[in-house]
Amino acid sequence: MRLLLASLLLVACGSRSGTDHDRVLYVRNDGADLMTWVRGNVDSGVVLIVSHGGPGGEATTYVEDLWPLEADYAVVYWDQRGSGASRGMFRAERFNYPQFGDDLRAVVDTVQAVYEPDDTFLMGHSFGVEVGTEFLVQGDNQDKVSGWMPVNGTFSVVPHAEAQRRFIVDRVDEIEANPDNYDLDDDRLAELQTWRDEAEQATTPDPMERVYLDLMWERALSLPAYPFENEDSDYDRGQRGGYASPYSAWLNLRNERRSYTPMDQAYTSWDRRQEVAEVTVPTAFLWGQWDPIMPPYVAESYYDAIGTPEAEKEIIWFEHAYHSPMYEDQAPFNEAVRDFVERVRQ
Amino acid sequence: MLLLWSSLALAAGPPSAEEVRAQYQQPRASFSWFTQDFSPYMGVLGGVELPLALYVTDRKRRKASKPARHAVREVTLAVRGGFGSEPRNVSEVLIGGSLIARTTSDAGHRFGLRAGVDYVHGFTGGAVYNATDEDNVRRAPLAALPGVRLAAGLEYGVDWRKRRGNPLAIHLIPGIRVQGPMSDGWMIGPTFTVNTTWKLGGAR
Numbered sequence: 001m002r003l004l005l006a007s008l009l010l011v012a013c014g015s016r017s018g019t020d021h022d023r024v025l026y027v028r029n030d031g032a033d034l035m036t037w038v039r040g041n042v043d044s045g046v047v048l049i050v051s052h053g054g055p056g057g058e059a060t061t062y063v064e065d066l067w068p069l070e071a072d073y074a075v076v077y078w079d080q081r082g083s084g085a086s087r088g089m090f091r092a093e094r095f096n097y098p099q100f101g102d103d104l105r106a107v108v109d110t111v112q113a114v115y116e117p118d119d120t121f122l123m124g125h126s127f128g129v130e131v132g133t134e135f136l137v138q139g140d141n142q143d144k145v146s147g148w149m150p151v152n153g154t155f156s157v158v159p160h161a162e163a164q165r166r167f168i169v170d171r172v173d174e175i176e177a178n179p180d181n182y183d184l185d186d187d188r189l190a191e192l193q194t195w196r197d198e199a200e201q202a203t204t205p206d207p208m209e210r211v212y213l214d215l216m217w218e219r220a221l222s223l224p225a226y227p228f229e230n231e232d233s234d235y236d237r238g239q240r241g242g243y244a245s246p247y248s249a250w251l252n253l254r255n256e257r258r259s260y261t262p263m264d265q266a267y268t269s270w271d272r273r274q275e276v277a278e279v280t281v282p283t284a285f286l287w288g289q290w291d292p293i294m295p296p297y298v299a300e301s302y303y304d305a306i307g308t309p310e311a312e313k314e315i316i317w318f319e320h321a322y323h324s325p326m327y328e329d330q331a332p333f334n335e336a337v338r339d340f341v342e343r344v345r346q
Numbered sequence: 347m348l349l350l351w352s353s354l355a356l357a358a359g360p361p362s363a364e365e366v367r368a369q370y371q372q373p374r375a376s377f378s379w380f381t382q383d384f385s386p387y388m389g390v391l392g393g394v395e396l397p398l399a400l401y402v403t404d405r406k407r408r409k410a411s412k413p414a415r416h417a418v419r420e421v422t423l424a425v426r427g428g429f430g431s432e433p434r435n436v437s438e439v440l441i442g443g444s445l446i447a448r449t450t451s452d453a454g455h456r457f458g459l460r461a462g463v464d465y466v467h468g469f470t471g472g473a474v475y476n477a478t479d480e481d482n483v484r485r486a487p488l489a490a491l492p493g494v495r496l497a498a499g500l501e502y503g504v505d506w507r508k509r510r511g512n513p514l515a516i517h518l519i520p521g522i523r524v525q526g527p528m529s530d531g532w533m534i535g536p537t538f539t540v541n542t543t544w545k546l547g548g549a550r
Contacts, residue, residue, distance in 0.1 A: 024434035026474040028486055033474065033529055085435075087530040106477040113483035114475070144480065244433045246472075248385035250535050 016115055019043050021074060024246050025114070029106035030099060031090030032081035035246050036107055038115070039063070039077070040070025045118035046341060047111055049076040051104060053126030053153075055263035056256040058084030060240040060247040062125070065326040067238035068334050073341065074115065078107050080131065082259035085246045095262035097270055101134030101141075108135070108144050119146040119345055123337070126294065126323065127263075129153020130270065137275035147344045148283045149337065150302065152294040152323050156271040157213065159301035160294065162204040164216040167295035171223050172196035182224045195219050210268050226290040228320050235330050276305050282312040284340040288321030288328060316340075363402045366416045370450075371397055373546050374515075376424055380539040382523060389430025391440065395543055396423045415452035422446045424462070438468040440495065448501065456503035460519060464495040468528075497523040497537060517541040 021042045026033040037060065048069065052059040059077035069075055079086040081103055082095065104122075112120060122145050124132035129150040136142045154160040172192045175182055179189070199219075205212055240247060283306055285299045299315050306313065316336050318325035326333045361369070378391040401419040427441040444462025468491035477483040499521020506514045519539040526532035 024472045026470075026472050028474050028476050087528075089527075089529060089531050109477040109480045110475045110483050112480065113477070244386065246434050248383055250383035250385060254535075 017042055019071075025110065026087070027078070027103075027107050027110045028088070029081075029103050030094060032086060032088035032094070032103065034081060034103060034107060035059070035079040035085040035087075036110070037063075037077045037246055038074060038111065039067075040074045041072055042074040042115050042117075044073050046073040046121065046345070047076060047115060047117040047119070048073050048121045048123060048337070048341070049078065049104075049108060049111065051078070051122065051124040051128030051131045052080065052083070053128050054080070054083055054256075054260065055127050056083050056258065056260040057127065058247070058252050058255075060084065060245065062326065063240035064237045065324075065330050066334065068236065068330075069337060072338060073121075074117065076107070076111055078104075079255075080259070083255050085248055085251055086255065087251075092262060095259055096266055097130070097134050097263075098138070100131045100263075101138050104131055104135040105138065105141055105144075108141075112144065119341075120144060121147040121149065121341055121344075123149040123151060124153055125151040125326070126153045129155070130267075133272050133276060136279045136281065137272055142279050142281050145281055147340060148279075148281045149286055149340065150283070150299075151286045151325065152288055152291050152298075154294060154298050155276050155302050155305060156273045157208045157267055157269070158204060158206050158271060158273070159305075160298055161208060161213050161216050163295040163297035163301065164220040164292070165199045165202055165204055166297050167220050167292060168199040168216070168223065169196050171226070171292075174226075175224060181227050184224065192223070207271070208268055213268060220292040220295070223292055225292075225322065228290065237330075273305055276302070277307045280307045280309065280312075282340075282344050283308045284313070284336070285315040286325060286333060286336055287315060287317055288323055288325040289317045289319050290321065291323040293323045314340075361416070363404060363416050366418060367400060367402045369545070370400055370402075370418050370420060373397070374543040375546055376426060376541060376543045378426070378428070378539050378541040380430070380537055382537040383533075383535040385432060387430060387432040387435075389428055389438070389440065391426040391428030393424060393426025393443075394546070395446070396425070397421075398423055417452050418450040420446075420448050420450075422448065424460075434472040436468050436470055436491075438466050440464040440466050442495070444497070446501070450505050454505040456501065456505055456515065456517065458501035458503075458517075459498070460501055460521070461498040462496070464497070466493045466495045466525065467491070468493065491528060493526055493528060495523055495525040497521055499537065499539065501541075503541075514544045515542065517543075 019041045021040060023038050025036045027036050050062050059079050062077055066075055080100060122132050130153060133155045285303060287296055287299045289296055303315055318329045321328035374395045376393050376395050380389050381387055397420050399421040403417050424446055425443040429439055431437040442462060442464030444460050446458050446460050448456055448458030450456045474486035475483055476486055499519040501517050501519045503515050503517030519541060521537045523537045524532060524534045
């Protein structure tokens with residue numbers, strides 16, 4: 001009987017080791033229960049914590065692209081408050097950038113307390129870069145992590161809007177020089193040329209104005225996509241669903257509607273250009289080169305602004321990708337992640 | 347033997363209105379499987395259905411020489427208890443009941459409305475951690491979450507009409523539920539139930 005009870009207790013507590021680990025935790029912070037899915041090789045001593053995009057996105061979708069890394073490292077997919085499969089009772093005022101940064105702090109502290117890794121790396125995608133940046137500039141949080149991998153995301157609204165302005169100019173120039181690559185009639189081309197001319201004359205406001213931000217966003221995303229070919233890519237999608245998956249379509253839909261609007265409104269005044277100068281964590285910017293949402297100039301601006309020494313930061317361009325290189329260029333992306341992690345660990 | 351049995355049944359003739367009333371007036375056992383929120387949540391409920399009011403109506407006969415056909419309208423109380431669970435998240439014990447307003451056509455097709463309330467006692471299934479700072483990371487207690495679940499739905503079913511008394515019916519019930527208070531406030535979401543009932547006791 002005692003042996004049975006001890007066994008049940010062990011099962012109830014959950015395993016904290018293994019090379020094929022699969023466990024869901026909930027990190028409770030300021031009213032939110034943040035779904036945190038830990039998968040892969042926890043014996044490696046390396047944890048990679050992935051912050052999803054959005055606002056209001058969800059983490060489990062990244063399993064489909066990043067699962068090859070789980071053989072080498074423990075990968076943590078966590079849902080931000082009001083996102084994915086996360087739960088909780090909290091007031092709407094909790095949707096703000098400092099809160100999201102502290103939520104990531106709670107996830108990092110929990111994962112490190114439970115699994116005691118030698119090295120913790122952060123990855124942020126799109127809005128997840130904003131969350132990761134907010135975390136790194138708060139207190140001594142950057143001392144908790146060994147490396148930072150921003151993927152097509154920003155550290156401030158102003159360089160983001162400026163990057164889209166420049167992107168409009170450069171893309172229309174390219175379209176104008178190679179019209180045969182695009183199926184455009186004369187009216188559409190004339191419209192794009194007008195956008196280019198207006199963008200050349202415009203000055204990105206600082207502090208940001210909502211009208212300008214929305215205009216650059218709308219026009220950049222309306223441009224014809226750069227027609228790269230990706231015939232050599234090696235895709236191997238994983239499965240994030242199944243009965244025992246924490247994913248819930250209804251909960252995801254419901255959460256998406258909760259968090260996008262307040263965080264989008266907060267973004268108009270979000271600016272960490274000065275704060276990131278104090279961040280010195282080894283950093284690899286992993287960037288889809290043809291992204292209209294976060295054009296490559298954002299990576300260059302963040303690279304220049306962050307306080308990390310030159311020898312410990314780099315930009316890795318994915319020429320066959322737009323906004324999501326982990327999805328659009330899966331194998332090279334995961335290889336770049338491994339290379340960076342191993343270089344930092346040496 | 348089967349041929350003899352069927353011959354005897356045919357020879358008995360179609361049931362009268364009084365016989366149909368007698369068949370439907372009896373309590374029935376009920377078993378349901380349900381899911382909600384397009385999630386891995388699944389639950390089962392077992393109980394009884396108790397007819398409160400019953401109206402048996404004659405359907406229009408195609409020919410005077412044809413036997414009478416009967417439709418049944420009923421208001422029934424269903425009492426049930428059960429268990430639901432979502433892997434890695436929550437487990438729940440439910441007990442409650444619902445009112446069903448239902449019509450069964452002479453061909454055995456059933457259409458109805460259901461509305462019910464359950465008391466729910468839930469337990470967090472996934473480990474929950476509080477992390478105020480790096481030196482204070484602790485497991486939250488396995489909390490029992492009492493609450494209320496209100497559910498309503500439309501019902502479509504088939505009554506497997508048998509000469510010897512309609513023993514079995516199966517229903518599909520898409521619906522909606524409101525549940526709380528939960529860690530997530532009051533949760534509203536879609537539900538889907540498959541329910542079967544069968545007559546307690548023997549056939550007529």
